[in-house]
Amino acid sequence: MSEKISIIGKSVPVLDKGFVELQDVMGDDLAIVNAARVSFLGESKGPERDKKLLFYLLRHRHTSPFEQVEFKFRVRAPLVVWWQWVRHRTWHMNAQSGRYTPFEENDFYYPPEWRKQASDNKQASDGVVDEMAADELTRLLDEHYTQGFKLYKKALDAGVAKELARLFLPGFSVYYTWVVKADAHNLMHFLSLRMASDAQWEIRQYARVIFEEFFKPVLPWTAEAFEQHRLSHLDISED
Ligand SMILES: Cc1cc2nc3c(=O)[nH]c(=O)nc-3n(C[C@H](O)[C@H](O)[C@H](O)COP(=O)(O)OP(=O)(O)OC[C@H]3O[C@@H](n4cnc5c(N)ncnc54)[C@H](O)[C@@H]3O)c2cc1C
Numbered sequence: 507m508s509e510k511i512s513i514i515g516k517s518v519p520v521l522d523k524g525f526v527e528l529q530d531v532m533g534d535d536l537a538i539v540n541a542a543r544v545s546f547l548g549e550s551k552g553p554e555r556d557k558k559l560l561f562y563l564l565r566h567r568h569t570s571p572f573e574q575v576e577f578k579f580r581v582r583a584p585l586v587v588w589w590q591w592v593r594h595r596t597w598h599m600n601a602q603s604g605r606y607t608p609f610e611e612n613d614f615y616y617p618p619e620w621r622k623q624a625s626d627n628k629q630a631s632d633g634v635v636d637e638m639a640a641d642e643l644t645r646l647l648d649e650h651y652t653q654g655f656k657l658y659k660k661a662l663d664a665g666v667a668k669e670l671a672r673l674f675l676p677g678f679s680v681y682y683t684w685v686v687k688a689d690a691h692n693l694m695h696f697l698s699l700r701m702a703s704d705a706q707w708e709i710r711q712y713a714r715v716i717f718e719e720f721f722k723p724v725l726p727w728t729a730e731a732f733e734q735h736r737l738s739h740l741d742i743s744e745d
Pocket residue numbers: 593594595596597692695699700704705706
């Protein structure tokens with residue numbers, strides 16, 4: 507059985523309550539090579555020449571053959587992550603609806619550390635607050651979540667629609683589940699932006715899991731070429 511088939515259904519935890527699950531894949535490295543060779547109605551010429559062609563395609567940004575491969579994921583992530591993910595317009599997405607599905611008391615994200623504001627970049631974080639301050643912030647966050655959820659329940663109990671009652675929830679922290687699909691070309695674009703060190707730590711965790719746990723096993727040649735010709739030019743180091 508190929509690696510591709512064996513990891514369909516695999517789910518990897520991300521953050522405190524999230525996950526990425528591979529729901530489906532269409533295509534493999536050879537599909538990319540064969541799509542490129544249709545130009546002259548050819549097909550595979552053996553692993554060595556196929557791999558060489560694939561590296562050539564990636565290096566020279568001959569991108570459309572990479573769009574022949576598709577990945578579909580089921581992802582659970584806090585809204586702060588979705589807020590950034592949805593900017594990637596080439597993805598196809600369907601989301602859990604807070605109008606249909608009520609939220610539960612533990613549907614909120616707790617950061618593992620309280621990162622400090624970076625002094626040299628208004629968008630970034632740098633370092634973490636000390637342990638005592640962190641414990642206090644986590645306690646306050648917990649209090650905030652408990653209060654928000656209590657008010658949400660109160661509104662529901664008063665007969666308010668779920669679409670309005672959710673105004674009481676701490677918005678950016680709420681976990682939502684989505685089904686998302688992207689082709690390999692646009693997935694690499696997403697990964698190069700969201701694995702980079704200037705992306706928010708939370709979305710980087712999702713991008714890293716997608717690359718390491720799913721992209722690499724399904725497209726080993728493409729992943730190698732992508733690392734060599736794209737990621738090596740980026741800072742993707744963990745903080
Ligand atoms: C570190 C970081 C910080 C950011 N900060 C901000 C911010 O402060 N404010 C903010 O608003 N956004 C911010 N963004 C989001 C950013 O501007 C992009 O919207 C997001 O990264 C998606 O990139 P994209 O448009 O290239 O990707 P996609 O939407 O996936 O598109 C892929 C490519 O397809 C092409 N494309 C897709 N749709 C169209 C279209 N309709 N017309 C023309 N070409 C199209 C483009 O070439 C594009 O590069 C940030 C992103 C990052 C990574």
